[in-house]
Amino acid sequence: MQELEERIQAEGTVKPGNVLKVDAFLNHQCDVRLFDHMGAEWARHFAGKTITKILTIEASGIGIACCAARHFGDVPVVFAKKAQSINLDGDQYTTTVYSFTKQKEFPVIVSKKYLNPGDHVLLIDDFLANGKALRGLIELCEEAGAVVEGIGIAVEKGFQGGGDQLRADGYDVDSLAIVESMDPETGKIEFRH
Numbered sequence: 001m002q003e004l005e006e007r008i009q010a011e012g013t014v015k016p017g018n019v020l021k022v023d024a025f026l027n028h029q030c031d032v033r034l035f036d037h038m039g040a041e042w043a044r045h046f047a048g049k050t051i052t053k054i055l056t057i058e059a060s061g062i063g064i065a066c067c068a069a070r071h072f073g074d075v076p077v078v079f080a081k082k083a084q085s086i087n088l089d090g091d092q093y094t095t096t097v098y099s100f101t102k103q104k105e106f107p108v109i110v111s112k113k114y115l116n117p118g119d120h121v122l123l124i125d126d127f128l129a130n131g132k133a134l135r136g137l138i139e140l141c142e143e144a145g146a147v148v149e150g151i152g153i154a155v156e157k158g159f160q161g162g163g164d165q166l167r168a169d170g171y172d173v174d175s176l177a178i179v180e181s182m183d184p185e186t187g188k189i190e191f192r193h
């Protein structure tokens with residue numbers, strides 16, 4: 001998606017440790033017009049699929065998933081929580097995920113009320129790196145008996161391999177920008193096309 005690639009080139013910075021910082025528009029300050037355009041792109045890509053629910057993971061996927069839902073007939077957006085809470089009651093689907101930016105394991109929890117057999121789920125997230133977050137969400141869908149219809153990602157770091165493994169496993173992964181390489185020394189970012 002040209003608009004997203006241009007924003008990454010203009011405002012993104014490359015940090016050591018394979019970190020691309022795009023918090024000016026994607027995952028700290030949020031550009032909702034861009035999010036809306038991203039939702040329209042995914043709606044075009046997944047047009048042939050029936051989607052009954054969007055599932056994401058806190059925190060950074062939530063805003064993007066909510067904007068995307070407007071392009072999928074206002075389907076409910078469910079976000080997996082990364083901490084137990086007194087506000088979480090009843091039976092839950094749970095797994096654990098290693099967080100790329102926080103560098104530790106988190107529980108990943110969805111109430112059984114909000115993910116059901118018969119749901120046709122679109123997974124949405126801001127980043128795809130090693131694929132840990134998505135593998136956790138897929139596991140929750142499997143536990144629930146829900147079908148994963150596709151995966152919409154804003155920025156995939158292709159060189160980390162998580163996306164290609166998911167594609168090899170048969171998932172329809174639509175990443176709007178795939179970073180093929182990035183260099184913290186020079187700041188150069190190259191995209192896969």
Ligand SMILES: O=P(O)(O)OC[C@H]1O[C@H](OP(=O)(O)OP(=O)(O)O)[C@H](O)[C@@H]1O
Nearest residue numbers: 059060099100101128129130131132133
């Ligand atoms: O493919 P992976 O290696 O799993 O990396 C991608 C995940 O990493 C980030 O989550 P993180 O927990 O780092 O931060 P967040 O709380 O801002 O969403 C991002 O939001 C994705 O969910």
Ligand SMILES: O=c1[nH]c(=O)c2nc[nH]c2[nH]1
Nearest residue numbers: 018019020021100127129
């Ligand atoms: O802001 C971010 N930059 C990244 O490079 C990344 N990888 C996973 N999650 C990420 N979030």
